[in-house]
Amino acid sequence: DVKVTQSSRYLVKRTGEKVFLECVQDMDHENMFWYRQDPGLGLRLIYFSYDVKMKEKGDIPEGYSVSREKKERFSLILESASTNQTSMYLCASSSSHETRGPDTQYFGPGTRLTVL
């Protein structure tokens, strides 16, 4: 059974703190993604990775960085948390299809981050 796990379901941090969100998948997927989900805005892509040590910016990368040292693990880092980064963070993974690109994305349960 497909499984994507995230390190925390709920997290409360203070402004200026460094925050690490961890994501692990057990499906040997090449692609991993970090999204944030806010009411009325849907899911927005922050960063993604097509391979180990490879990362690319998504649509809203400002204020975030990522790390992918192992195929199964993709970390999202908030260098200095701010209140506007309060959100639901969702990690996803997928395999790649030769002609249509990334295949179905499987999501983790999400981390609800509150920055005070």
Added chain:
Amino acid sequence: RKEVEQDPGPFNVPEGATVAFNCTYSNSASQSFFWYRQDCRKEPKLLMSVYSSGNEDGRFTAQLNRASQYISLLIRDSKLSDSATYLCVVIRPADYKLSFGAGTTVTVRA
């Protein structure tokens, strides 16, 4: 204009009813689409893919109208368990990234 737009709803329907809603996309070159379902406080999960003109899976039918650039989802014989937010997803042809709509909320009442 947003890449993917959905009517947020909510659509409140009685059990057994049929409910349908649309999703419009801005890029006419888009070829691949998904419907995801997201239950309250849960992660999105794939409901169905829409690769050609449409797709049917049990009580769920997805249709694609390329001329008008929208996809629709129809749910027949609604069940209480169909209550969820349905996310429209479009694969961007330039980079294969997914663009998500904000979701349409459906509530099925007894």
